[in-house]
Amino acid sequence: MEDLHNGTWPDENDQPQDNPRRNFLKQSSLLTAVALTPAVAVKAAENHLDEKVAAVFEKLPVNVTVNGVKHNLSIEPRVTLLDMLREQLHLTGSKKGCDYGQCGACTVHVDGQRVNSCLTLGMMVDGKKVTTIEGLAKGDTLHPMQEAFIKHDGFQCGYCTPGQIMSAVACVREGHAGSEAEIREYMSGNICRCGAYPNIVNAIQEVKNGGQAV
Amino acid sequence: MKQFQYVRPATQQAVLTALVQPGTKIIAGGSNLVDLMKHRVMEPDKLVDINKLPLRAITPAKSGLHIGALALNSQVADNQQVITMFPLLSQALNAGASAQLRNMATVGGNMMQRTRCTYFYDVAMPCNKRNPGSGCGALAGFNRMHAIFGTSDKCIAVHPSDMAVALAALDATVIIAGRKGERRLPFTDFHRLPGNTPQFDNHLASGELITAVEIPNNNFAKHSYYLKVRDRASYAFALISAAVALDIDNGTIKGARLAMGGVAHKPWRLTAAEKALVGKPATLASFEQAAQVAMQDAKAYKHNAFKLKLAPATLIEALKHAAGIA
Numbered sequence: 001m002e003d004l005h006n007g008t009w010p011d012e013n014d015q016p017q018d019n020p021r022r023n024f025l026k027q028s029s030l031l032t033a034v035a036l037t038p039a040v041a042v043k044a045a046e047n048h049l050d051e052k053v054a055a056v057f058e059k060l061p062v063n064v065t066v067n068g069v070k071h072n073l074s075i076e077p078r079v080t081l082l083d084m085l086r087e088q089l090h091l092t093g094s095k096k097g098c099d100y101g102q103c104g105a106c107t108v109h110v111d112g113q114r115v116n117s118c119l120t121l122g123m124m125v126d127g128k129k130v131t132t133i134e135g136l137a138k139g140d141t142l143h144p145m146q147e148a149f150i151k152h153d154g155f156q157c158g159y160c161t162p163g164q165i166m167s168a169v170a171c172v173r174e175g176h177a178g179s180e181a182e183i184r185e186y187m188s189g190n191i192c193r194c195g196a197y198p199n200i201v202n203a204i205q206e207v208k209n210g211g212q213a214v
Numbered sequence: 215m216k217q218f219q220y221v222r223p224a225t226q227q228a229v230l231t232a233l234v235q236p237g238t239k240i241i242a243g244g245s246n247l248v249d250l251m252k253h254r255v256m257e258p259d260k261l262v263d264i265n266k267l268p269l270r271a272i273t274p275a276k277s278g279l280h281i282g283a284l285a286l287n288s289q290v291a292d293n294q295q296v297i298t299m300f301p302l303l304s305q306a307l308n309a310g311a312s313a314q315l316r317n318m319a320t321v322g323g324n325m326m327q328r329t330r331c332t333y334f335y336d337v338a339m340p341c342n343k344r345n346p347g348s349g350c351g352a353l354a355g356f357n358r359m360h361a362i363f364g365t366s367d368k369c370i371a372v373h374p375s376d377m378a379v380a381l382a383a384l385d386a387t388v389i390i391a392g393r394k395g396e397r398r399l400p401f402t403d404f405h406r407l408p409g410n411t412p413q414f415d416n417h418l419a420s421g422e423l424i425t426a427v428e429i430p431n432n433n434f435a436k437h438s439y440y441l442k443v444r445d446r447a448s449y450a451f452a453l454i455s456a457a458v459a460l461d462i463d464n465g466t467i468k469g470a471r472l473a474m475g476g477v478a479h480k481p482w483r484l485t486a487a488e489k490a491l492v493g494k495p496a497t498l499a500s501f502e503q504a505a506q507v508a509m510q511d512a513k514a515y516k517h518n519a520f521k522l523k524l525a526p527a528t529l530i531e532a533l534k535h536a537a538g539i540a
Binding site: 058060076077078080099100101104107113114115116119120121123124126167170171174176184185186187188189190 | 215216217218219220222241244245248249251252253261263265288311312313314315317318447448449
């Protein structure tokens, strides 16, 4: 189990909401949903599929602790953990890169284990603890791995970075950061298009050799 | 992704009952199934999540090791009993996928994963496995990744698992639960060749559930090796892989188990080559001869002829590592 939850946690409602692009996306998604839902329902009803309409829109409860905060959510079974985090909890740090488990940008910890959230159904984290990149820092104090990524310039565009950092923390905790070769092998599920790999390896080695609690 | 129903039964009996409904699929780790559902290659009406079943344990069996079907790939790879008794299995698991995926994928799910043939994955293409009777896109298409053993004119896809290659070499047994009770199947008989019915990857009947695999004790732990050759150093499917296990006494091979991955619709056990090794000295010459035997029935297609050279070379290299003469 991870021991990340002993600091003070920002409530999800305290997430910065002043990003205009993000707000635009959220509003436009909502409008799209409003525009689409009745049409689908009407079409289904026309086909005498009333019962199926109920089944199609059935949502199921998920009780999950994310970054120390308990949430009682209601989702369609086909919603992935990544979409649940980004669209319902507005935790957009976990990135949607490939969405097929090939790039690692969506990496989060579930009960302390790193997984691809894009291939995890939201339903399957019911009763579990999820940690995202938003949950690593303690208030304004960055996690040692975040500090090391900054110090060693472990990124360029930054899109893969949340996944890299979540994976890197797990890599050290698992005891798979013993050498450069081992780090490269155990970080192979995180692709960096900018090619920051040497600096990422340096950052991980510094945290590992520094012996700080991760 | 298409809409589907989702249930999470608490007992094996309830899982088996839920599986009766047509269009139902089991989900364990989901690392391949969710991917296939996103691509609309598989579109189940209902998912039965089996994660509540107590099938996660790795325990000593009567004469070997019992590995629950829900044991995670990372859990098996890092298990001390596995590393001591069957290091080949641990190596094969660590050669597969990524650290994240190994934390999700289960032993049963790994066995049930589908081919990564690009024609199977692209729903706009013909594929007898995905859509029986539609033809095989790979046969005259881009078939660099495809099979060289046991193919048919209906399908030349390969099974993608590394774990399964090791389990085939280690004489594992699959334990399967059904509504009529339990049955056991040799691991090498679990997966099928494509023949005229490539839509069936294996012999698990609809309504059945894999509950465990068992590996018998052996004398191979000292001299085994899993070698995987791929397009990049890590996190890629095998072009060729070789799982080799030798019982060497005073320089003489007393027993051998050999299997290859990336070459057939199932993990490809090389029984003739195994026989060719028994009684021979553990030398390069013996290994080269066995590799020649191993390749007797191989047949290449337009883009994968390189496998006819790479496969024996991989096998020989793995044997050298296992024997300690690499």
